[in-house]
Amino acid sequence: MDLRIAIWHYLGHSLKEIRKKLALVKQVEKDELYFKLKSWLSKEGNFLVTYFDEDYPESLKNIWNPPVVLFGKGNKELLSKKSFAIVGTRLPTEYGRKVAYSFSKRLSSYFVIVSGMARGIDAFAHKNARETIAVLGNGVDYCYPKENRELYLKIIKEGCVVSEYLPWERPRRDNFRARNRIIAGISEGVLIVEGKLKSGTMITANYALDFGKDVFCVPGNIYSENSQTPNFLIKNGAFLVTNPDDIVEYYFMRGVLYGSNKKY
Structure with a gap:
């Protein structure tokens, strides 16, 4: 450095x-x-x-x-490990919370779980991961949102938080859009849990597609606005998954994962 x-x-x-x-x-x-x-x-x-x-x-x-x-x-060493992103709405349904929680728990046996430490799906993904990276839209000395202070300290202790912004920089709207490209770029693939069509979740999915990353989606209620992004992406070729092992098996078949990759 x-x-x-x-x-x-x-x-x-x-x-x-x-x-x-x-x-x-x-x-x-x-x-x-x-x-x-x-x-x-x-x-x-x-x-x-x-x-x-x-x-x-x-x-x-x-x-x-x-x-x-x-x-x-x-823990800087987490940056060199295989990672997988889980992202979604800040206002999830109970279904979305359960999905983020269960998928994070299972996938963290094979990947470092990456998300943006926002309220909602991001927070649930971080909370149940064994190793996790939070990519921030502000400096790493600044916790946003403030309600995630306990989670922020836990991630620093057991995982790591990273940002391209100076450590003391406060959050700005444009920062979060740019932050999403790092979430997509650092990960092998991205799981979309819930999100409206015009949202940061869709922005992250589009970055992942632009970068040639795998995009996985959990199908949702067709009458729910929170299902707009995953259902739209599934209709347009994203991988539909209903179990975290769908993703695990996909990466074993692709040779990304193999026996020694299992961490726990």
Whole structure:
């Protein structure tokens, strides 16, 4: 990890310019931001990885517009493990909560579970996962929503939270759309539980499709707005699943999983 590359990026330079100007990058050491981040990194559990580091997630390198820098808190080693995303509405039905809970429990025997730590489906996916990564739409020092404070601390202790934004940055609407591309990009596939047609859930699904990721959906009540996204995606070719083992078997058949992949 080279902190200077991170500073260079946040001073507004593109990835291409970073590569061209590495010889001059030492000058950012004079910047106030450099010393602020250096102090932040000295605190236990805080970490930073750049696109050029060996421990940068390989899956993210294969998407368009990958984050140049990821800030994190917790277990950085989880970034190098196979992961799977579970996402959905902030206002789930009881059915949606049960699906997120049961699928997360089973799939976390094989994958690190990734989600966005939003209220609703995201929170239920994180809570029942053995190992989990929360991708935030704000800096990792800031817990949003505040009601998930206990979950946030639990994830830092047992998993990790990551963000492309500076650690102290507060949430902004545009950040969450951009955050969704990281959730999709870092994962082998994405499970859509519930969501309206115009929603962050659909945005994440579209990113996954753009990146060539597998999209799985649990079918829902045709009279429920929360079923709009999964039912629409199923009609248009997404994998319909009714049991977490449908996903496990799919990845065993594809050679992504094999005997030694089971963690528990």
